[in-house]
Amino acid sequence: MYHLRPPRRGEALARKSLTQKVAVIGAGLAGLSCSSYLRRAGCFVEVFEQERIIGGRVATARNGLVAFDSGAQYLTARSDKFRSYINELVSSGYAARWDPKTTSGETKGVQLHTWYVGTPGMSSIVRPLAESILVHTGKKVHTLKPTDKGWTIWFEDQTSAGPFAAVAVTVPAPAARLLLGRVEGMVETLSRVRMVPTWSVMVRLAERTLPDQDVYSDMSEVLRWIARNSSKPGRNVSGGGETVVIHASPSWSRETEDADPEAVAEEIWGEVTRQLGLPAVTPQQISAYLWRHGLVEQSLGESFIYSSHYKVGAAGDWCLGRLAEHAYESGQGLGKAIVSSLI
Ligand SMILES: Cc1cc2nc3c(=O)[nH]c(=O)nc-3n(C[C@H](O)[C@H](O)[C@H](O)COP(=O)(O)OP(=O)(O)OC[C@H]3O[C@@H](n4cnc5c(N)ncnc54)[C@H](O)[C@@H]3O)c2cc1C
Structure with missing residues (x-):
């Protein structure tokens, strides 16, 4: 058992790790967006995902030979950053515009933002982000443990990985609460999300x-x-x-x-x-x-949560809103904060 608290006056801060290995928990849009930011900044990233597939709630469910978009239905982009990511997806064939008929016989013309979908299924949206990233699927994280060399991650199957210089927890807020519950202040923050x-x-x-x-x-x-x-x-x-x-x-x-x-x-x-x-x-x-x-x-109203002292933080759609684009931006924000804290 451990409990993390802020350092007392004169107490040494957590030792700066020699390695720049960063662990990301969750291979949804937030986790993979965070990972790709970290990777581009030169970190060595390992992603741990509990399911056998990546994408999280941006999902393509296969039922025999037929595929369904079981989670997110379409993407919109309000920010320039996400719009430019969608443009990349469209030009590389991973996404296309969707203009569904919304009233009998008419093509939707009243939507505020253009609707895009992954092709051939929604999960294609995350594929480019996962390129060159080491993703371990079927690994449900159970506990995060701080050691003097960095963070060790324990899985449900009782194996472990680490040490990592920093950890990004990019799972839904109620699941993040279980993993970050012992980091001072995080439970209170995460409890604001519904x-x-x-x-x-x-x-x-x-x-x-x-x-x-x-x-x-x-x-x-x-x-x-x-x-x-x-x-x-x-x-x-x-x-x-x-x-x-x-x-x-x-x-x-x-x-x-x-x-x-x-x-x-x-x-x-x-x-x-x-x-x-x-x-x-x-x-x-x-x-x-x-x-x-x-x-x-109920979202948090902040882009992400990060403790630069403990080098652990959280991201997800729930930080900024309820959409895929919020997850993407939150992941990028956390990636940036981690990189700044490791320099
Ligand atoms: C039914 C539905 C419809 C939606 N429709 C739209 C829509 O039309 N447009 C839109 O923009 N958004 C929509 N959304 C929201 C969108 O899907 C999410 O905002 C976005 O996918 C969230 O991404 P995320 O990375 O934050 O979380 P997630 O996608 O949930 O990713 C978290 C990942 O963490 C993994 N994980 C959890 N716990 C652990 C653990 N302990 N160890 C390891 N891995 C773990 C999960 O398996 C998952 O892969 C919809 C969502 C749902 C459910």
């Missing part, structure tokens, strides 16, 4: 079934979002038909977060059928997935 669960239901239909419109939002107290996934560029369904992704509302997801996914999928599809007045069709495939820390309800 995240809510979101059910994502993925449906494959043998025939085109949804009305002409490609996206619907806030249809009822249960449904937050319905999208014809196959209307996005590069997502044609072989043999015809269409794919649909549905997100339940945060309040309904919270009430049902312990429910059986099969029952959730059935109930959500029934609600879509009612709300859109669809014929009673049985989907060829249907499944539900719960994003336990899906959407940010």
